[in-house]
Amino acid sequence: MDRLPRETGEPPKVHYLNADYGIRSWLLTTDHKRIGILYLISITVFFAIGGLMAVLIRMELATPEGDLFQSDMYNRLFTMHGIMMIFYFLIPSIPAVLGNFLIPIMVGARDLAFPRLNLLSWYIFNIAGVFTIWALVHGGVDTGWTFYTPYSTRYSNTHVVATGLGIFIAGFSSILTGLNFVVTIHRMRAPGLTWFRLPLFVWSLYATSLIIILGTPVLAVTVLLLAAERVFGIGIFDPSLGGDPLLFQHLFWFYSHPAVYIMVLPAMGVVSEIVPAFARKKIFGYRFIAYSSVALAVLGFLVWAHHMFVAGMSIYAAAVFSALSMLVAVPSAIKVFNWTATLYQGAISWETPMLYALGFIGLFTMGGLTGVMLATLGIDVHVHDTYFIIAHFHYIMVGGAIMGYLGGLHYWWPKITGKLYPRFWSRISAMVIFIGFNVTFFPQFILGYLGMPRRYHVYPPEFQVLNVMSSAGATILGVGYLIPLIYFIWSMRYGPHASSNPWGVVGLEWETTSPPPTENFETTPVVTRGPYEYTHAEETAGAR
Amino acid sequence: MFENAPLFPQRASEIARQVDHLFFFALGGAAFFSILIAGLIFYLGIRYRRRNPDDVGRPPAAHSNATNVLEATWSLVPLALLMFLFVWGARVYFAIARPPAGAAEMSVVGKQWMWKIQHPEGNSEINELHVPVGRPIKLTLTSEDVIHSFSLPEFRIKTDVLPGRYSTLWFQADRIGEYRLFCTQYCGAEHSRMTGRVFVMKPNDYQAWLAGERRGRAPAESGASLFVSRACNTCHRSDTAARAPILAGLIGRRVALQGGRSVVADEGYVRESIMDPQAKIVAGYQPIMPTFKGQLSEEDLLQLIDYVKTLKASGGS
Numbered sequence: 013m014d015r016l017p018r019e020t021g022e023p024p025k026v027h028y029l030n031a032d033y034g035i036r037s038w039l040l041t042t043d044h045k046r047i048g049i050l051y052l053i054s055i056t057v058f059f060a061i062g063g064l065m066a067v068l069i070r071m072e073l074a075t076p077e078g079d080l081f082q083s084d085m086y087n088r089l090f091t092m093h094g095i096m097m098i099f100y101f102l103i104p105s106i107p108a109v110l111g112n113f114l115i116p117i118m119v120g121a122r123d124l125a126f127p128r129l130n131l132l133s134w135y136i137f138n139i140a141g142v143f144t145i146w147a148l149v150h151g152g153v154d155t156g157w158t159f160y161t162p163y164s165t166r167y168s169n170t171h172v173v174a175t176g177l178g179i180f181i182a183g184f185s186s187i188l189t190g191l192n193f194v195v196t197i198h199r200m201r202a203p204g205l206t207w208f209r210l211p212l213f214v215w216s217l218y219a220t221s222l223i224i225i226l227g228t229p230v231l232a233v234t235v236l237l238l239a240a241e242r243v244f245g246i247g248i249f250d251p252s253l254g255g256d257p258l259l260f261q262h263l264f265w266f267y268s269h270p271a272v273y274i275m276v277l278p279a280m281g282v283v284s285e286i287v288p289a290f291a292r293k294k295i296f297g298y299r300f301i302a303y304s305s306v307a308l309a310v311l312g313f314l315v316w317a318h319h320m321f322v323a324g325m326s327i328y329a330a331a332v333f334s335a336l337s338m339l340v341a342v343p344s345a346i347k348v349f350n351w352t353a354t355l356y357q358g359a360i361s362w363e364t365p366m367l368y369a370l371g372f373i374g375l376f377t378m379g380g381l382t383g384v385m386l387a388t389l390g391i392d393v394h395v396h397d398t399y400f401i402i403a404h405f406h407y408i409m410v411g412g413a414i415m416g417y418l419g420g421l422h423y424w425w426p427k428i429t430g431k432l433y434p435r436f437w438s439r440i441s442a443m444v445i446f447i448g449f450n451v452t453f454f455p456q457f458i459l460g461y462l463g464m465p466r467r468y469h470v471y472p473p474e475f476q477v478l479n480v481m482s483s484a485g486a487t488i489l490g491v492g493y494l495i496p497l498i499y500f501i502w503s504m505r506y507g508p509h510a511s512s513n514p515w516g517v518v519g520l521e522w523e524t525t526s527p528p529p530t531e532n533f534e535t536t537p538v539v540t541r542g543p544y545e546y547t548h549a550e551e552t553a554g555a556r
Numbered sequence: 557m558f559e560n561a562p563l564f565p566q567r568a569s570e571i572a573r574q575v576d577h578l579f580f581f582a583l584g585g586a587a588f589f590s591i592l593i594a595g596l597i598f599y600l601g602i603r604y605r606r607r608n609p610d611d612v613g614r615p616p617a618a619h620s621n622a623t624n625v626l627e628a629t630w631s632l633v634p635l636a637l638l639m640f641l642f643v644w645g646a647r648v649y650f651a652i653a654r655p656p657a658g659a660a661e662m663s664v665v666g667k668q669w670m671w672k673i674q675h676p677e678g679n680s681e682i683n684e685l686h687v688p689v690g691r692p693i694k695l696t697l698t699s700e701d702v703i704h705s706f707s708l709p710e711f712r713i714k715t716d717v718l719p720g721r722y723s724t725l726w727f728q729a730d731r732i733g734e735y736r737l738f739c740t741q742y743c744g745a746e747h748s749r750m751t752g753r754v755f756v757m758k759p760n761d762y763q764a765w766l767a768g769e770r771r772g773r774a775p776a777e778s779g780a781s782l783f784v785s786r787a788c789n790t791c792h793r794s795d796t797a798a799r800a801p802i803l804a805g806l807i808g809r810r811v812a813l814q815g816g817r818s819v820v821a822d823e824g825y826v827r828e829s830i831m832d833p834q835a836k837i838v839a840g841y842q843p844i845m846p847t848f849k850g851q852l853s854e855e856d857l858l859q860l861i862d863y864v865k866t867l868k869a870s871g872g873s
Contacts, residue, residue, distance in 0.1 A: 083745045156742045162719065163702040167668070167744060251720025257703060258718075292606070293613025300627050322705065323716045324723050327653045331646045338638040342631055349630040352593060355600035358613035362601065370597055377593050381586035388641050390578045390648025394712040397705060397740040461579070462565045463709025465740040468748035472736070477561035516609070546612045 021511030023430050024525040031530045042127035043530055048113035049428070050134050055101050055109065056497075058141060061148075062096030063493065065089050070452075070486040073479050078470045086469040087154040088170070094157030099179050100141055102409055103271060105417045106278035107224075108137070108189055111217045113428055115193055117521045117528065118211050120202025120537045125195040126188075133188035136181060143178030147171035156467060158268075161249035161260040165241040172242060176235045183228040186274075190224035193217055202520075204539035208299065211519060211543040215302040216281025219309040223270045223277075227313070231267035234260070261323055265316035273312040275409055276376070277305055279416020280347055283369045286423050287351045289517040290366035291358025294544040297350035304343035311340050321392045330389060337387035344380050348373060363515070364435065367442035368419030375411025375449065379404060382457065400460025403453045411449055418445070418496065425500065426514045430527040431507030433499045441499075445492035451485025518545060568710040568731045568756065574648050575712035582641060652713055655726035659694035660687075663775070663858045666697065666704035666717045669746040671737070674858065677766050678774040683752030685737065688762035692728040696823055696861075700854050705741035708754060716741055720831075722824045729756040779863025782856055786848070794867075800845065801838045804867040812839040826861050 028045045038046060068089050072080045081089070112130065116123050124130050147153055153175045155164040164172050197218050201210070238260070240246045247253025249260040288295040295301065317325060317333040351373055360366070382404040385391050395401065422442075426432055455478040464475050471479070513522040524533050567573055604613070616623065662685075663674045674680045687693050697706055697717040707714035711727045739750035757765060783789055791800035801811075806826070812818045814837040819825055828835050830852065833845035852860070 078748075083748065087742075087745065087747070154745075158742075160703060160742070163742070163744060167702050251718070257720075291604070291613050292611065294615040296616050297623070297627055321649075322714055324718055324721065327650060330649065334646060334649075335639075335642050338642045339635075341638055342635050345634045346627070346631055348593060350627075352596050352600070353616075353626070355597065355604060357616075358600075358604045359606040359611035360601050360604050360613075361606040370601065373597065374590075374594055378586070378590055381589055384638065384641065385579070385582045385586065388578065388582055388645035390575055390645040390652065391582060392645075393649060393652055393714060394575050394579075394709065396714065397707070398709075458563055462562060463707065463736060463738065465707065465738045465748075467742040470748045472751075474561055545615075547615055 019432060019511060019514040020508045021526070023509045023527070024529065026529065027430065027525060027527040028530045029430070029527050040131070042123070042131050044112050044116050044124045044127065044130060045428070045528065047130050047134055048109050051104060051108040051112060051137070054134070054138055054141065055104055058096050058100035061145075062093050062101055063490070065093035065096065066486065067490060069093060070483040072469070073471070074483045076471050076473045076476050081469075083469045084154065087467070088152035090467060091153050091156050092148055095144060095153075095175065095179070097409075098157060098271070098275075099182050100144065102275040102413050103186060104137065104189075105413065106282060106420060107193070107217060107220060110282065110417070110420045110424060111193060111278065112189070114424065114521060115196055115214060115217060116200070117524065117532050118214050118519070119197060119200055120205055120520055120533065120539065121196060121200040122531050124192045125200055126192050129188050130192055133185040133192070136188070137185035140178045140182035140185065143174055143181060147174040147178065158264060159238060161238065161241070161255075161257045162251070165238060165250055166252075173239050176239055180232050180235045183232050186224045187228050190221035190228075193221040194225065202537050202539055208302070209539055209542050212284035212295065212298065212301050212305075213281035216277045216284065216305045219305040220274055220277045223274050223309050223312060227267045227270040227274075230263060234263040234267065237263070258320070258323060258325065261320050262317065265319045266313075269316040269319065270312040272405075272408065273308050275413040276416075277308060279372060279413045280305065282416045282420035282423070283351060283372050284347075285519070286365045286369035286419055287354050288544040289423070289515060289519070290363055290369070291354055291360050292517070292546050293354060293358040294542070294546060295350070296353040296356075297346070298542070298544075300346050301350050304346045307343040308340065311336065311343070315340060318387055318392070321389060322396050334387055334389045338384065341380060341384050341387075348377055348380075364438040364442055365419050365423035367439060368415050368422060371442060371446045372412060372415040372419060375407050375415060375446075379407030379412055382407065395460050397466055398460035399456040399464045399466060402466050403456035403460060406453045406456075410453070415445070422496075423515075424521070425503070426510030427521055427526050427528070429504055429507070430510055431503045432510050432514065433503040433507055437495060437499050441492055441495040444488060444495065448485050448488030448490070448492045452482050452489050453485070455479075455481045455485075519543060566710045566733070566735070568729050568733065568735055569712075569727050570730060571648075571652055571727065572710065572712040574651065578644055578648050581644070585637060585641070655694040655724060656692050659692035659726055661694050661696065663862075664695050664697040664706060664717070665700060665854050665858070666706065666739070667700040668702065668744050669739070669750040671706070671739075671750070671752055672855075674775055674855070675766065676774060676776070676862065678771040678777075679766055679769050680772055681769075683737070685752065685754045686762060686765050687729060687754065687756055688759045689729050689732050689756050690759070692726055694724060694726040696858065697723045697725060698854050698858070702743045703741050704739045704743050704750065707738045707740040708735065709738070710735040710754075714740055722827060732756050732758060775859040776862040776866045779859035779861070782860055783863055788860075791845070799842075801841060803864050806867070807865050813837060814839050823861050826864055827857055830857060830860065
């Protein structure tokens with residue numbers, strides 16, 4: 013491990029990790045940093061379950077025939093993969109782990125506004141997970157994560173209600189976290205920390221929290237209506253009971269489209285921290301990036317019906333939703349261009365977090381541009397519900413959200429644990445994941461334009477070559493995810509101690525010790541400048 | 557390696573050509589911006605790489621005019637391109653959605669897990685669709701159970717097929733051949749086996765196929781029988797003593813409803829009027845018709861509608 017001498021340092025004698033010992037001190041903690049770690053453990057377990065499903069799916073799809081599972085089993089696998097990854101990994105990932113850990117520190121506070129509510133939200137999240145895992149163990153659910161009616165309310169004889177209840181409960185955990193963030197950001201900023209001195213990570217999580225608070229109740233209502241129809245036969249969505257199946261799709265996507273921004277906005281926030289840090293340069297267009305987060309949160313609520321262009325809605329309504337969906341690309345483009353412009357005249361180091369962040373920019377750009385194609389009505393008709401869609405949203409969610417999450421984890425790991433991880437292996441992991449991801453998902457764009465439908469257990473033999481490529485890529489991607497798991501665990505025990513500021517960057521979180529004390533700062537910091545002022549950093553460093 | 561593994565789908569209609577052109581334009585734009593961003597990242601990342609561990613970047617000039625020009629450029633140029641793409645995409649979509657006049661009409665019923673196709677001549681087929689080349693075909697589709705989706709990738713079209721309502725899909729094949737049919741809306745255990753074939757034939761061959769297949773009754777004839785056996789004809793008569801609206805020339809006509817609203821009668825309107833007669837009452841009539849919900853199959857309904865279509869305004873039947 014080659015590294016700069018100042019990356020290592022002596023750990024503080026007392027910090028939040030050793031301030032208290034024993035299982036009780038963790039399960040009853042109200043320290044936002046410890047709760048962040050509890051979330052990290054929970055979502056890693058859920059990610060492993062969802063990832064195992066993905067492995068099995070890709071194994072089955074290596075051949076056109078259904079030779080590994082029965083169709084019933086295959087349908088349960090892709091359903092559970094989607095539910096685990098979306099509701100139990102992607103949605104909580106950056107907010108509940110990194111947001112929990114960092115927001116109070118970044119605003120110079122001692123904790124979140126409601127520490128006990130924060131702990132409650134973790135318990136609610138795990139109870140929700142138990143429901144879903146119960147459903148999984150007792151035979152699973154086969155509706156797809158979208159639960160389209162009337163299949164889910166009348167025809168499926170799997171555990172729809174138990175799974176739905178899990179999602180319903182998980183929603184409350186999201187709402188509590190979102191509420192906690194909004195109140196904290198409004199009320200608990202340190203003296204001098206004005207809105208435009210906030211790190212962009214805080215801005216993006218603020219926008220995310222607004223979506224969570226406004227959108228999640230709609231999901232809750234939708235799940236309740238679904239259960240009412242399935243259990244009590246109340247006709248809401250089933251046409252044979254006088255209901256309207258399109259109503260379900262409108263309600264479902266009214267939450268589930270903004271949910272995409274719940275997943276990707278936090279990743280954008282992480283990238284907005286990493287890029288200026290490793291360019292050691294003030295971010296370009298701070299206000300444009302901040303406002304574009306808010307614009308995405310607002311526009312995200314106005315485009316849901318672009319999931320329904322072939323569902324049988326009015327063609328004029330479709331035109332309106334197509335135009336609005338196009339507008340989403342503008343704030344996204346603003347962010348990408350501003351990050352790129354930040355590199356100009358920077359002092360760029362290709363450290364591991366930067367590799368992840370730059371990988372994010374590339375993959376998110378491709379995901380966004382294929383999203384523009386899908387917003388184009390004439391193209392969407394052909395590629396809707398094909399592998400083109402699958403490839404597109406994996407570019408956003410895996411290439412975007414997970415690259416952002418891993419980048420953030422690598423960036424703040426020394427702060428969270430006080431330990432360093434091996435530079436060589438971590439850079440290898442970033443590259444293996446980037447390559448594995450593209451080999452997995454790029455062929456799926458081609459498959460989709462060829463017409464291969466999604467959720468197909470068996471498929472025509474002419475699609476096999478591309479499917480084998482995709483499965484091979486998934487193997488590489490899987491290895492890429494295992495490498496960080498190994499060296500992160502290694503580093504907790506054997507990693508060298510990190511200094512308080514191992515990357516040599518600015519930001520309130522780097523002014524406290526690694527790991528921070530329970531109260532985050534010995535004295536409340538007073539903020540006198542914006543978040544990415546590197547020339548000042550150099551002057552003060554010289555003065556010291 | 558790729559002889560049996562194509563990278564681009566065949567094209568069997570003029571609409572497919574239009575969709576491909578639109579796609580190529582969007583793809584070109586996407587490739588341009590992807591390469592631009594990737595190129596800039598690599599160029600700037602190497603050009604401004606950190607040479608000394610203590611190096612610090614040069615901060616951007618404080619909010620200058622040049623910054624604003626830059627921000628405006630990379631907001632407004634994409635916006636203009638996006639709006640151009642939107643308009644083009646909407647035009648193609650409208651062309652896909654609107655069947656031309658004079659199309660040959662066929663009906664499709666989807667059920668777990670098969671497609672049943674009914675030709676007006678009386679032929680019906682399962683998971684196969686024979687059509688003549690060069691003639692617009694309009695499909696009226698419905699489902700007996702869950703939502704399905706009728707996807708024809710070589711024609712670049714699809715539509716969801718819902719229970720309790722009608723979807724329409726039209727295409728005009730311009731190449732003889734055999735093409736794929738997929739169900740693209742997840743519909744249960746055997747979703748991935750709900751597939752079929754489209755056979756585009758020379759008009760003569762199509763006529764021969766129609767004659768050679770065992771032909772059932774024409775759907776409109778079956779509809780005429782149902783119209784009598786279900787006693788529709790006791791009220792829906794063509795004379796002035798009718799207690800119910802006269803059905804001759806109904807399809808495509810604007811019907812005045814009670815309460816001052818009006819509706820253009822299409823297949824969906826007729827279906828609703830049979831299944832839920834109280835939903836829309838024609839002005840001047842009493843709500844006396846009983847519902848036929850649960851008594852008629854989707855195929856019966858389509859046959860009745862086909863029969864109603866044969867009732868011409870002049871002369872009647």
